[in-house]
Structures are given as C-alpha cells and as structure tokens.
Amino acid sequence: MEVIVSTSILSADFGKLAEAVELCERSGVDRIHVDVMDGHFVPNITIGPVVTAAVRKYTKLPIAAHLMIENPGDYIDAFIDAGADLVGVHVECYGERRVACRAYGQYPKEIDVLDVPALVKDLRRIRARGKQACVTINPGTPVECLAQVLNEVDAVLIMSVNPGFSGQKFMPSALTKIMWLRAQGFKRDIAVDGGVNAETAPAVVKAGANVLITASYFFSSQDHRGVVEALKRLGS
Numbered sequence: 001m002e003v004i005v006s007t008s009i010l011s012a013d014f015g016k017l018a019e020a021v022e023l024c025e026r027s028g029v030d031r032i033h034v035d036v037m038d039g040h041f042v043p044n045i046t047i048g049p050v051v052t053a054a055v056r057k058y059t060k061l062p063i064a065a066h067l068m069i070e071n072p073g074d075y076i077d078a079f080i081d082a083g084a085d086l087v088g089v090h091v092e093c094y095g096e097r098r099v100a101c102r103a104y105g106q107y108p109k110e111i112d113v114l115d116v117p118a119l120v121k122d123l124r125r126i127r128a129r130g131k132q133a134c135v136t137i138n139p140g141t142p143v144e145c146l147a148q149v150l151n152e153v154d155a156v157l158i159m160s161v162n163p164g165f166s167g168q169k170f171m172p173s174a175l176t177k178i179m180w181l182r183a184q185g186f187k188r189d190i191a192v193d194g195g196v197n198a199e200t201a202p203a204v205v206k207a208g209a210n211v212l213i214t215a216s217y218f219f220s221s222q223d224h225r226g227v228v229e230a231l232k233r234l235g236s
Ligand code: DX5
Pocket: 008, 010, 011, 033, 035, 066, 161, 162, 163, 164, 165, 166, 167, 168, 193, 194, 195, 196, 213, 214, 215, 216, 217
C-alpha cells in the first residue's frame, strides 16, 4: 500500500503557522493533521476551529482534525466549516469510562464497551457532509470495541501514545491493533499517531498501517523532504 504522510502542526512554531504548512507542502507531505485538545479529554489545550480556518487559507492539502475533546459531536460542523476534510472522533467519548479515569483530571480516558449507536450517529453526520469519518482509539481501549463500526468509517486512527503531547515514546501495542484490524478484512486507511519516526515507522507499515502521522520527527528534522521521502519509501 502507498504510505500517506500527515504532519501534525502541534510541533510547529505557532507564531509562524502559515510558514509551517507551506514547509509541509514543499516537503511533499500529503496531509495536515490538526491536534485539537480541550484540557478535559486530555490534559492539554491547543487549538480550535478558528486556527484551523486560518491554516486552511494557507494550504491546499487535506486537513485532518483530530478531536481530543469531550462531546466531539458538538463541534463536527464547526471543524468542517473551518475547512477540515477528515474529522476524527475518539471512541472514548462514546461509552462509559473505566472507573479509574471517570473523574475530571484522570487520564488517559479509556472505555471497555462502546456506545455504538451514539458513535455511528456522529460518524454519519461527518459523512453526510461529504467528509471522511475517522474513529480514533487510545492505547488502553481494546481494539475489539471497533468491530461494529468498521463499515461506518473511512479510517481508523490508532494512538501509539496517550494523547495530549507531541514527542512521546511509541507504544508497540499499537502494532497488535493494526494487525487485528487487517485480520478483520478492514481495507480502508489505518493511521498511527504518536512517536512515529525512522526507527518505529517500518514496523508500523509492516503491520498494515498506511497513514503515518508525525509531529516532532518531521518538524525537528533538518531535512524535511528527506523525512517524508523516507516514510513514503516504506510503502509499496
Ligand atoms: C498526541 C497527538 C499527536 C502528536 C504526535 O496527542 O495526537 O498527533 O502531535 O506527535 P509526535 O509525532 O511528536 O509523537
């Protein structure tokens, strides 16, 4: 499968976002990944629809909005209006949380049983607006949760770090999840997010993922084009 490279602007200089997305474009990146955090679903606050709309003005590349927020359904339209081409919602927002992460300030958020109708409703809302619907899963949530929604999505995003920050270490448990999805016959995009770099990406692609998301590996490099080319070479 061809590898799609998506760069997360979380590691960009937020004072020079236009230049950052132009750098992505010049370096051969396929997509811009926007990490949206609300300080509730994750312990960090980043950006929202206003900045997404600003980024939209400076690139023709597809924009993926990774919503790490409570009640993501309330913001689907806002991100699509801001120019997102793909909207990703976390399964952990659809279903009862584990006791250990139920209270405010307890992270990471994880579930065992998915509220399928609630999630499907939001996925269909994304698709009804002609955009790609992506379901995203935290490292601690069992991948089997996804079994009943696989035909409702354009992509699955597997978190290989607990969400909240760039620059964390890749968790190999993501590989088992990718393989499980492909074993179910899932043929659409599988994206991996967190700690993707020259060392970890080969195993990610070998396991069956085809969308590589990177923030720190790309933005901290001196050879941006080289990073993208190296990742894309992993595809076939
Ligand atoms: C983590 C974000 C990731 C993050 C990736 O919560 O969803 O997209 O920016 O950063 P790196 O590539 O540095 O692990």
